[in-house]
Amino acid sequence: MNNIGPLIKKIRTDKNLTQKIVSTGIMSRSHLSELENGKYFPSYEKMLGLLQNLDISLMEFQTELDNNYSLKDRIYTETTNRLSTEQKIDELADYLEKTFTPEVAKKSIRLQIKRLNMLGLIELTQSNHITIENYQPIFNYLLSCKNWHEFEIRTLANSIFLADFEVAKVLANQFEEKAKKLNFKNYMDKVILFFSNLAELALRKGEYQLALRYAKKAQRKAYDNKKIYYLLIANVLANLSDLKLNVADNTYMQEITKNIAIFRTLSYPAVADSLQNLVDLILTSNM
Structure with a gap:
């Protein structure tokens, strides 16, 4: 379940801000509504814009998000850490493809960054090259x-x-x-x-x-x-x-x-x- 949207809604309502104010210059109000209901996920740049309109730093937002960081989300991180430490690169690649997918990573900035980090490790190990x-x-x-x-x-x-x-x-x-x-x-x-x-x-x-x-x-x-x-x-x-x-x-x-x-x-x-x-x-x- 996407918990970013509901958290944005909570912060917005806590600050007594309208959807129009928060979405201005970033996205349509309808897209913000879809985001708050877990039906849409913005680009990284739009996410930063929303947080600016909410007057909250990325770090503060991540801290709020971490308070609801699920056990399953921790398993994704811990599993990739174990596979990378053990140098099981093929197994790690398979895990990212079948389990820790891009859809899963969309749940939080932390997971997005973790998945990108692991993809980079795989690319470097397998091809000795970084895109x-x-x-x-x-x-x-x-x-x-x-x-x-x-x-x-x-x-x-x-x-x-x-x-x-x-x-x-x-x-x-x-x-x-x-x-x-x-x-x-x-x-x-x-x-x-x-x-x-x-x-x-x-x-x-x-x-x-x-x-x-x-x-x-x-x-x-x-x-x-x-x-x-x-x-x-x-x-x-x-x-x-x-x-x-x-x-x-x-x-x-x-x-x-x-x-x-x-x-x-x-x-x-x-x-x-x-x-x-x-x-x-x-x-x-x-x-």
Whole structure:
């Protein structure tokens, strides 16, 4: 059941606003009526317009929506998380096609973003390519938020590899500005992952100095917070960046090999293989 429309109606009536006022400049009054009754779903841009007319932020609306976040909706998220973590990409693709469908995702912004994130992971894994424009709604959402909290930080960390590189750099700058005002300590794993993913994205774009900067941020945060798993990943990324900047220095390759070997010793073969594939790709790149 679409719970976005009824929530819009509740907020509208709570604020004593008419359908005409809320729909002005966005859609027809009849379309708003259909939306409020769960018979119509607007585009992302129209949704933002409605929220503006309702004088409520996207984050506030999502919080209201989360209060009615159903157990079934959580199952969609938890199942995709499990399949992606276990690297069961074919099974994940089948789940998105048959169960977690576009119709299901329409129920909330959270589900839409989650499904897009998983589609991007599948595309990258299966083709080593990203159709960037398909995932822009994720970053439109993040750029529209005045402040970021747990959902936004998780989305940022998990989805940044799908962003246009220029957009990714803007989000990185926004993160550093927001971090001056907000406490992200409760989400430190995701903060470290965000900078690691930024470093990988920069490596793939041939921006080795910038990659080194992001990797060192991930290294420092992982070290300060005793996050050994993430520290090993950041070590590989930092040394790979240094190696591309100083090709004659073999000590960087030795460090890369050592850190990847630790993952194999700790029984993380999939992580070790993924890092080795990245290293091979970057070292054979002509950028």
